[in-house]
Amino acid sequence: MSLLLPTTEYAGAAHPESTLLAVSDPLPDRVRRFLRTLDDGKVLLEDFHRHVHSASRAYPDAYFALGRRTPDAVVDLAHRVFATCSRVKKGRFPFMGREPFAAYVEEAFDGRTIRYHSFYAKLSITREILRADYEHNLSSHPMLRWRANLYRDVGLALRRVAVAPTAGTPVRWSIPARGPVSRVPPEHLSAGLRALRSTDLDTLIRDALVRAGPLTQAQLTWILEEVLPVPDQEEEPDVVPSSMTDNIAVRQAVLGAWHGLDDEARELLGMLAEGLQYEEIIQRDPRFKHKVAVNRAVARCTQAFVAAIAVAMGSEGTNAEVPAKVAEAIIEVLIDCVPELRARVGAPGGGK
């Protein structure tokens, strides 16, 4: 069900980018007045509601707060876009270290450009926040966690069975075809893949690429999500404090463990924290082609993090099995507390 919001200043035009805007577009003045005197805040917020609703209408539930696209979730999103535009400095073009509203006024952007950067561009403030919420939901909702794990497994399988061009984004993987092939549109692939009655990723991916032609890793993930059996939901660990990443004792223990490592161990742990596979690690640092160096670094990291894990779990310090959520919290804290790791990984939805 769509929300119909008033468009009185567009005099009957249904599309926000009506040619009437060429005559008088009130948005730049509203931003200017809000910035200088906080006047027009309510009207400006209503503009934001309308455009955020428009820009986000095709997104699925997984992109919204609490994993559901409800009217309240869309309103919440609009409020956060508004707050970001008025208070958060952004480093990237065109904000250049300024709050978006300040940049819009200083650069004298017209209404179309303001709407582009706030709502509709691929890198708009709205889409940036949607993506950050999606990442949060991918990490916390069991079904979405399965999708993220499937995406990772698809990536590993692609490296085994397919080839990618050396340039261009997004990367489209392919399998060289022998002779002419009649292509199937990606949206019609699922039925044919189900008919194979296989859960082997290599087999399914090979078949998909031969029949549909080049596909991206994300496209293949969505297709295979419809083909593969849905796993049972993960059981929650017995004791996982919800605010582990905010816990001062945990943060201090993790930082203490990090600073206690020598350069070699820190380098290996840093690359592991980035999520690198072994092949990527030895490309970056050939030291780790040698078994002695790897074993030594792993042993030192283990020793250092035994105490940190114990603090996080409120248990005795031993090298025992660690629940997934605890390990993820430790990685989260490590990246948050160590600037060089944060720079390598990049903060989601942050002021880059």
Add this chain to the structure above:
Amino acid sequence: MSKNILDDAVEGSPIMRALATAARFRRAVRELARDEAEEDFWTTGEEAALAGAEEPMRLAAQDAVVFASGSWRVQVRQRGASHELTLTEGGAGASIRSGSTIVQLHQGVPVDVLVEEGAQSIVLLDARGRQITLSRND
């Protein structure tokens, strides 16, 4: 999947195995969200049309040179043969010497001044006539 030296090493360390798995999961989350954003999975034709409509622009912020000192800040932009100076931060009653003329400055109001090419500093006068030297911020 075939094992490697690292897999063998973390086999004996549940802690490291868990941390590596967690980090790879985190990377997958990040990259899946990034790929869906880059491929415009969720934009409709209208947004795509808007997205394609942007013209390349050069920002005023990229053209301006900033001079600052303490609580004083000015921006200088080239305008043809002359320069446009705007006091962006500072007290009321400030002025600047431009050739043989004293030009009054008001915050946010650009004025035409003569500025030496490549100048590394600019001298303002505050309301009491005291000189304030602002240095170039590059």
